Amino acid sequence: MEPLRIGVVGAGAIGQYDAEEAVKSGSAKIVGVFDVNHPVARNLARVFSARVSPTYEELLDRQEIEAVLLCVPHYLHKTMAIQAADRGKHILVEKPMATTLEDANDIIATCRKRRVLLTVNFSLRYLARNRKAKALIEQGAVGDITGVQIIAHVFRERGYWMGGRSNSPDDWRASREKSGAGLLFMNVCHVIDYVYFLTGLKAARIYSEYATLGSPAEVEDIASVTIRFDNGAIGTISASTIMRGPDQIEERIWGSRGTLVLCPDGLSFYSTRPIDGKRPGQMHQIPKFRGVSCTAEWVRRFVLAVREGKAPDVAAREGWENVAFISTANLSLEKMRPLEVPLFPNHD
Numbered sequence: 001m002e003p004l005r006i007g008v009v010g011a012g013a014i015g016q017y018d019a020e021e022a023v024k025s026g027s028a029k030i031v032g033v034f035d036v037n038h039p040v041a042r043n044l045a046r047v048f049s050a051r052v053s054p055t056y057e058e059l060l061d062r063q064e065i066e067a068v069l070l071c072v073p074h075y076l077h078k079t080m081a082i083q084a085a086d087r088g089k090h091i092l093v094e095k096p097m098a099t100t101l102e103d104a105n106d107i108i109a110t111c112r113k114r115r116v117l118l119t120v121n122f123s124l125r126y127l128a129r130n131r132k133a134k135a136l137i138e139q140g141a142v143g144d145i146t147g148v149q150i151i152a153h154v155f156r157e158r159g160y161w162m163g164g165r166s167n168s169p170d171d172w173r174a175s176r177e178k179s180g181a182g183l184l185f186m187n188v189c190h191v192i193d194y195v196y197f198l199t200g201l202k203a204a205r206i207y208s209e210y211a212t213l214g215s216p217a218e219v220e221d222i223a224s225v226t227i228r229f230d231n232g233a234i235g236t237i238s239a240s241t242i243m244r245g246p247d248q249i250e251e252r253i254w255g256s257r258g259t260l261v262l263c264p265d266g267l268s269f270y271s272t273r274p275i276d277g278k279r280p281g282q283m284h285q286i287p288k289f290r291g292v293s294c295t296a297e298w299v300r301r302f303v304l305a306v307r308e309g310k311a312p313d314v315a316a317r318e319g320w321e322n323v324a325f326i327s328t329a330n331l332s333l334e335k336m337r338p339l340e341v342p343l344f345p346n347h348d
């Protein structure tokens with residue numbers, strides 16, 4: 001398969017990583033780089049013998065570039081994705097697709113009009129642990145899902161909000177206007193995405209409480225979200241970036257026949273059915289999974305979709321539904337009441 005010729009836009013923390021993984025996928029070549037921070041653009045370009053563009057427009061004008069990999073702050077996703085689509089470039093955009101549903105709609109409409117493919121980096125879907133969890137659910141280990149609990153407590157030092165972990169420091173993460181949301185867009189969006197993917201459920205109604213209690217930021221650093229899923233199941237998210245001590249990260253999905261527990265070390269399950277030849281009625285642990293590079297797999301699958309003219313795995317709908325969840329949670333806090341989560345509209 002002909003490698004996809006990519007222009008990387010944004011050579012900060014994730015731009016460097018994504019570019020390396022894209023090349024590792026064996027399906028892509030980095031041929032161009034643009035960043036308003038010229039030294040980081042030059043450094044990244046050097047690694048791949050790629051050409052640095054002086055402006056985004058110049059990068060988009062380059063015929064040989066087939067796709068852009070957008071690794072820029074959230075508030076730029078909309079404009080830069082639309083500019084790329086208008087020039088006929090396929091788009092790999094970092095999560096979240098956009099900061100508002102209106103922006104996500106505009107991106108999707110332009111991509112459809114220009115017939116370019118779009119994918120959002122929800123690559124944790126490709127984690128071997130998550131693939132196994134999905135298979136267990138499909139085999140009936142959990143039965144009809146009745147409950148979902150997402151716990152995501154970590155600690156982020158004050159400097160994190162000022163870009164202290166990036167090679168290209170900037171305080172966009174702390175700004176509501178620039179980031180759109182705090183820890184929900186930064187971290188928890190991945191978990192929301194793969195819980196949708198594993199269970200096939202979608203949030204129908206949401207009530208949220210957020211606060212900023214320990215960070216120099218306008219966005220939330222602690223959040224609690226109550227979810228009614230479309231099958232009637234109840235879910236909760238308890239998340240923060242201000243919990244001192246060891247991280248607490250776990251997702252639990254349970255139903256009429258069993259329970260699945262995902263944590264950074266692996267997964268465990270309990271089922272009233274014999275699953276995978278395992279005895280029913282007791283907890284089984286699957287502690288180790290072979291490391292898979294999720295980002296490389298995300299790129300590889302996208303290139304396959306481009307070359308074969310198929311829809312990408314993580315496409316417009318998945319990106320949109322994630323923004324729908326988080327923007328509804330934002331609005332629920334603002335209005336101090338539960339809100340229905342909008343359904344993916346017809347963009348034709």
Ligand SMILES: NC(=O)c1ccc[n+]([C@@H]2O[C@H](COP(=O)([O-])OP(=O)(O)OC[C@H]3O[C@@H](n4cnc5c(N)ncnc54)[C@H](O)[C@@H]3O)[C@@H](O)[C@H]2O)c1
Pocket residue numbers: 009010011012013014015034035036037040056070071072073074076094095096121163166167168169170185186
């Ligand atoms: N998939 C993941 O797990 C993951 C992890 C971290 C970040 N991200 C996402 O990646 C994106 C970037 O995050 P980051 O941590 O790399 O941020 P960062 O601040 O480290 O890097 C952003 C880069 O974009 C550049 N930039 C800013 N304005 C620009 C413009 N107009 N044109 C070109 N370049 C511009 C900055 O100079 C900087 O180098 C965000 O969407 C973030 O949510 C995803």
